[in-house]
Amino acid sequence: STKNTDNTFNNYFSVAYDIVESVKKVTGPIQYDHYCYDIIDFGFTIQSDFLPLTAYITQIDFSFETEKEFWFNYSEECRLMTRFFKNAKNKVSARIGLLNNPEAEYLRELEKxxxxxxxxxxxxxxxxxxxxxxxxxxxxxxxxxxxxxxxxxxxxxxxxxxxxxxxxxxxxxxxxxxxxxxxxxxxxxxxxxxxxxxxxxxxxxxxxxxxxxxxxxxxxxxxxxxxxxxxxxxxxxxxxxxxxxxxxxxxxxxxxxxxxxxxxxxxxxxxxxxxxxxxxxLLEPFTQFKSFLYKNDILIMPSWRKGQENLTDDEFKKTLFFKSFHSLINNQTFERETKNRNLTVNFFLHNNFQKYNHLFKSSFVHIIESGEQTVQNLLKKHGILITDYSSVGLDFSILYRPVLYYQFDNQLSEQRDLESGNLEFLPGKIFHDENLLLEELYRKNDLYKMDKEYKLLVKNDIYQFRDRKACQRIFRNLQSMNE
CATH class of the missing domain: 3.40.50.11820 (CDP-glycerol glycerophosphotransferase, N-terminal domain)
Structure with missing residues (x-):
């Protein structure tokens, strides 16, 4: 700290990071068998024992000539790959990843x-x-x-x-x-x-x-x-x-x-x-018969919301997504009608929201855990689907089974600009209100039958193939790709 002639001071300091400990503190436990999405930013704040200072976080400028990549000992068995790069603000960020020691050495040898x-x-x-x-x-x-x-x-x-x-x-x-x-x-x-x-x-x-x-x-x-x-x-x-x-x-x-x-x-x-x-x-034989077989099985399968996948449990419980679907699966009229009509209702969250599964409780709706069933099997074994914006609604419609859209938040932050009306684009009616959604559900005498106008939409605009030869067509294109 040096004093200037006008009684101001210049304070000089250095900032040092223990990379491994910093990563552990920020990310918590990293799932080794899953892809690591984490990107770490680096910054600091200044504190003083003598007077209050700003809580502003100063991010570190990227001063390297090129990206820098290092391997650190994360544990006795594992190494942490840390790759520093310049982010959009010209500051330092780092991609990270874990490999066990033998595999890390093998990778580095192959790279050489x-x-x-x-x-x-x-x-x-x-x-x-x-x-x-x-x-x-x-x-x-x-x-x-x-x-x-x-x-x-x-x-x-x-x-x-x-x-x-x-x-x-x-x-x-x-x-x-x-x-x-x-x-x-x-x-x-x-x-x-x-x-x-x-x-x-x-x-x-x-x-x-x-x-x-x-x-x-x-x-x-x-x-x-x-x-x-x-x-x-x-x-x-x-x-x-x-x-x-x-x-x-x-x-x-x-x-x-x-x-x-x-x-x-x-x-x-x-x-x-x-x-x-x-x-x-999905388009296996006897689709129409199986639609009748699962006519009393209702699947609720919503999409996710960008920016909400990393919230704490308490933060997630405050979102409109949680409040709306938790309300739906605890609706007393829905529960009564489910019992009276001998219906089965299952609820399955998107992969990005599976971490919040434990927050959803219901006395009559089964909350399905990831890995309990595949998405393909879930679609095959239900007669009607309730979703919001998920593309599984289009998948399900290919079976000519009805889809109901519950869009309580009206639109996604990343919603496409649909030139045509939603009625002409999605294969099912759209509802913004829980009670109106359930009224439509009760109104349908044959839960498993798709309305004619939506069946025509599926044939013309959503999926024009019913020959089960998609893999063959993709393979032929693969053959034509040159080395």
């Missing part, structure tokens, strides 16, 4: 010798995945097709060893790569093809700069995890926002083709009009 590994590539390997801990939908169905129906490629499915869905893969374990294993890391350096349902980054054991570069060099086929509906997905999947994310974008109808071309800015050559692989399984 990646040119030699590349020279060994002979066969066409394709990696396929959903979330690292999931094998439930289009990734799983396309992987099984690639295993059973073709010889041009060697397919591998990436999944966590702790996944509850391993039973779905038991007949194909020779071609299963456990997430973050040495085999998984090795195949990242041997492949040129990746088919995924969410983001190609999920294929990364940890997102080092070299691994990120490899993912961008892959032939990336986006299988999608739902037909594009109400949400505006430009910030996630748009060509302008993420120019190196996707090479081929799979869609299900001409309407969706136009959305991806006009709103997400992909060229027509980059779009595959094929249908989603999971619909090959």
């Amino acid at each position: 010798n990646q040119k030699k590994v590349q020279m060994k590539k002979k066969k066409k390997i394709i990696l396929i995945m959903e979330y690292p801990h999931r094998a439930q939908e289009s990734g799983l169905i396309f992987f099984k097709y690639m295993m059973d129906k073709q010889k041009d490629f060697i397919p591998y499915y990436i999944v966590s060893k702790s996944s509850k869905d391993l039973a779905e893969l038991e007949d194909y374990m020779t071609n299963v790569l456990f997430y973050k294993s040495k085999e998984h890391i090795e195949k990242m350096f041997e492949t040129s093809y990746l088919a995924h349902t969410h983001t190609p980054n999920y294929a990364a054991p940890v997102l080092t700069k070299i691994i990120e570069g490899k993912i961008k060099s892959f032939k990336n086929i986006f299988l999608q995890h739902g037909i594009i509906g109400v949400r505006n997905l430009e910030y996630m999947y748009g060509k302008n926002s993420n120019p190196e994310l996707i090479n081929k974008f799979v869609v299900s109808s001409k309407r969706e083709f136009n959305i991806v071309r006009d709103e997400l800015c992909y060229s027509e050559e980059e779009i595959i009009l094929a249908g989603l692989p999971r619909f090959d399984s």
